[in-house]
Amino acid sequence: MPELPEVQTIIDDLNKKIKGEIIADFWSDWKKSLKAISPEQFRRAVKNKKILRARRKGKNIFIDLSGGKTIYLHLKMTGHLLVKPAGKISDLEKKYFAEKVNQYIHHIFYFRSGKIMTFSDLRKFGKIILVPTSQAEDLPEIKNLGEDVLSPSFTLEKFKNLLAKKRKLSLVVFLADQQILSGIGNIYRSEILFEAGVLPWRKAGELEEEEIGDVYRAIGKILKKAIRLRGTSDSDYRDTSGTPGKFQNVLRVYRREGEKCLVCKKEIRRVKIGARSVFYCPRCQNRES
DNA sequence: AGTTGTGTTGAAGA
DNA sequence: ATCTTCAACACAAC
Secondary structure, eight states, X not given: OOOHHHHHHHHHHHHHHTTTOBEEEEEESOGGGBTTSOHHHHHHHHTTOBEEEEEEETTEEEEEETTSEEEEEEOTTTEEEEEEOSSOOOHHHHHHHTSGGGOOEEEEEEXXXXXXXXXXXXXXXXXXXXXXXXXXXXXXXXXXXXXXXXXXXXXXXXXXXXXXXXXXXXXXXXXXXXXXXXXXXHHHHHHHHXXXXXXXXSBGGGOOHHHHHHHHHHHHHHHHHHHHTTOOOSSSOOOTTSOOOSGGGGOSSTTOTTSBOTTTOOBOEEEEETTEXXXXXXXXXXXXO
């Protein structure tokens, strides 16, 4: 599931691999992913345009094109952007591209150089919108988005204000609500709260001053570490080479129910909050005991 | 073989 | 207004 670190990894890859490329053609077999435009219209609009840059806000991807247009993408749960080189593909790449999770290809961008970028999307929740670059920030998908948690303008002060405003919400819901903060999803919210040593159901408005600082710092620490490790491939996430990330090797609570806490040896537990699984260590995250 | 869990998001329901 | 549940979709694991 691509959250901020996975999306950042993809953005960095795209800027390395397809910046400057010129789109020669586009193909799609699932028009529902393309919002308010037919594949044929989309194809005509992007043809012969140059890729200027890739950027993101939260988990949302923007690919800016020459001619003032921007391709907005959301990978949702199972979307992968895979960039295949023009020439010979290495054995390792061949192996990864051949994996089943990379085989649900519904959209293809062909570049003049012979490179191609495919959009694989097992569950077909992914979204593609073509928008004038100047209006990209006005998309409803972006307009209601909270501050990106790795943006320099996301300060401790702002974090405190948001907690105060949403004081009744449980922390774990608060962290993953994209309208409040953007970038955090189900994997990292559990990991962040373990790092901070705070139980997930604590209310946003009931945190001690010290705990607020601990959670704030944990957000930056965990997400930056995850970017260094190129994301978490707990299940299907892959980078643009089809390669899994490495953060799943250092997960401390997520999907570790029943296993021993790596710090205190107590069993990791799982609770359902808002119909979703949250993982925590009952000792390390409880300051009373 | 039918049921459940998986998670992002927005919409519908309470 | 605000919170909770469900549907979109596909598949693996029971």
